[in-house]
Amino acid sequence: SEGVFKCPEDQLPLDYAKIYPDPELEAQVLGLAIRCIHSEEGCRWSGLIKHLQAHLGTCGFNVVPCPNRCSAKLSRRDLPEHLQHGCPKRRVKCEFCASDFTGEAFEGHQGACPQESVYCENKCGARMMRRLLPQHALAECPKRTQPCAYCAKEFVFDTIQNHQYQCPRYPVPCPNQCGTPSMAREDVAAHLKESCGSALLLCPFKDAGC
DSSP, X not given: OOSOOBOTTTOOBOOGGGOOOOHHHHHHHHTOEEEXXXXXXTOOOEEEXXXXXXXXXXXXTSEEEOTTOSSOEEEGGGHHHIIIIIOTTOEEEOTTTOOEEEHHHHHHHTTTOTTSEEEOTTOSSOEEEGGGHHHIIIIIOTTOEEEOTTTOXXXXXXXXXXXXXXXXXXXXXXXXXXXOXXXXXXXXXXXXXXXXXXXXXXXXXXXXTO
């Protein structure tokens, strides 16, 4: 390709037009017995040089590119594992929604598939498709947190009713039935003392004998 040809023995210029293959020498070389070029890696094949190329086409130790064109190069014996589990361009079908993904895209889909059956994150014991979780957590889960409608403190939903029996802001009627609209439980004592029209009071002259 450089246009200059020299004899490797005496370095004299050669006329490329006068160079011819030597079939007899080629046959001798191709008839030499050799081991596989991957013998040190464990391949036990041995044979004639002329059969080497055919062997490399099936040798488990020969390095080949991934047929999915993912840029990986690996030994042929490692290829099945790579194609099934490691190749980012392999095709994978989700077992829950049956959608088809590349290996790369499937890694992002795993743990997020809306059709996958999962347990409620609040540990209430319910199990459902992931796409139903938001509605369950918002309106159905007995372990969801919810603010008290009167004091605004957060409680687990299945305990909020017990809280209301003692909530200081829960509206209650006057125990004397004085006609005052309902008031917060914590305000009842002040109402009875200061403004209840039906409260019983001691006569201011009690000490004088009344």
